[in-house]
Amino acid sequence: MTIxxxxxxxxxxxxxxxxxxxxxGGGKKAVDQSLPLVPFIDFLIVLIVFLxxxxxxxxxxxxxxxxxxxxxxxxxxxxxxxPIIAIDANIIALDGNRMADTPSLAANPTxxxxxxxxxxxxxxxxxxSVLHPAEPxxxxxxxxxxxxxxxxxxxKVMFSAAxxxxxxxxxxVNALGGD
Numbered sequence: 153m154t155i156x157x158x159x160x161x162x163x164x165x166x167x168x169x170x171x172x173x174x175x176x177g178g179g180k181k182a183v184d185q186s187l188p189l190v191p192f193i194d195f196l197i198v199l200i201v202f203l204x205x206x207x208x209x210x211x212x213x214x215x216x217x218x219x220x221x222x223x224x225x226x227x228x229x230x231x232x233x234x235p236i237i238a239i240d241a242n243i244i245a246l247d248g249n250r251m252a253d254t255p256s257l258a259a260n261p262t263x264x265x266x267x268x269x270x271x272x273x274x275x276x277x278x279x280x281s282v283l284h285p286a287e288p289x290x291x292x293x294x295x296x297x298x299x300x301x302x303x304x305x306x307x308k309v310m311f312s313a314a315x316x317x318x319x320x321x322x323x324x325v326n327a328l329g330g331d
Contacts, residue, residue, distance in 0.1 A: 220298045223325050234292040234322070235276050237269070237309055239301050244309060246272050257300045266312040273316035293318040 199288055220240045238245045243268065244252045251269040273293070280290060293313050297306055 239297040291319045296324040
């Protein structure tokens, strides 16, 4: 056995032309391609800047509807994530879904339950207890009412919330100065 010069010898002895072309490269483009990193890094920087701009740390959980003028208050606290009941001159809505008509509730002076509101709040309560089985139900609800709404309508909404097990009612207000 003679000594040969070292070099590429893998599959060179196969007499098929297409195998020899594949092994030697055949004058074609390389199989591996380089990834242009500069555009990729630019894309990631734009994405990170966008996400940072969208992130809010103020704790603002609700945006008042255009039809609601909320009252102002001096002493306020940050609110927690809870179901939001919005009362304007036309409708009562739970998380944006219509529950009742405000004029029809204001016309009747007797204290009555708002059944669709109670049913939806009880559904939210059951969902919360499924998600948090070991914790007691806090019963928090946020009431976002227009400043010109009749107090009887607010009383009916609060009564219905209490009937559904939501006893901790927070009023959404505009904060006046202070810290």
